[in-house]
Amino acid sequence: MSGKPRAVVENLPQYKPGKSAAQAAADHQLAEAIKLASNESSYGPLPSVLKAVADGAELLNRYPDHRGEALRVAISEKQGIAPDQVTIGCGSVGLLQQAFTAYVGSGDEVVYPWRSFEVHPVFSAIAEANPIMVPLREQAFDLDAVAAAVTARTKLVILSTPNNPTGTVCATRDLNNLLDSVSDDVVVIIDEAYLEFVTDDSVKDPVAEILPHHDNAIVFRTFSKAYGLANLRVGYALGHSEVIGSIDKVALPFLVNGVAQAAVLASLEPDAEKELGDRVAEVIGERDRVTAKLLELGWPVTPSQANFLWLPVEGQAGPLFQRLESKGIVTRPFENEGLRVTIGKPEENDRFIEAIGPK
């Protein structure tokens, strides 16, 4: 072996992305397969966004604007906050990594409900932090237990709402109660990667309802899901300028490329927002249709507020995943816990329903 990685790195598993549709088709000798495994959008880019990408590509020889000034201003105007309360990153997962770098040192505690987004334990391990994983209650977050888990050593609390993979949300009132109970020294991340798919009216806009009351709260969002730009890796954070400033300090230079910045700016134009909003509405309708169909077929399904469904099938997760893959449908299993399936276009969802069949 060359070099000597830190012990925590040696012990880390290699990140394994889900199998591509092409690979699944080849593995099972199928003409084609579909991928419902990564909570992406099944819709291709809008023509206006493709044009912005092509135009942006003319400047490939130049570094992009490091701070993404035009993009920050556009986001701040949309959110009704100051530009210094906004930053952008390499996906919201990149911003999460920056938050760890900025706030978490060796031996510090990071509190998050579990099961949740799989990067939380990985980032905790890299930071040599002590992860405090608070068990879910009926597939949802137990925020009283989260509050009780916070100690003087806690640096970050991470709450993904909707949660990946269970699709459950936290009511805004409960988030405010949690924030009231923790010290201002703890940064509370409200990760809203799937916000655009939420219809539950206990969820209010945190920019109006949380950030003005809690300087230690920070909201992460992404252009990967509802905006369909997963390949370009752009996320954004909203919060107090001091927290935003700390997260910014640890960013790589020129982190978000110029083509991605141009694509996001084009996606924020009113016509594009309207078209993207129609797609989101279709996904929400499909989510409810597929949920009803699965329940009718006898499958357990957790009511979802995201663009995916969680089937808590426990020990059946692995075999069910294999059975679906052999029929050309790639989903995401969580061994002995459940199966997560992304909501695609209506024809993809029909194919999934037909393949899964009755329980």
Ligand SMILES: Cc1ncc(COP(=O)(O)O)c(C=O)c1O
């Ligand atoms: C809960 C949650 N947060 C954040 C992300 C990261 O999204 P991105 O880095 O593409 O913005 C994901 C992606 O699957 C997610 O499920």
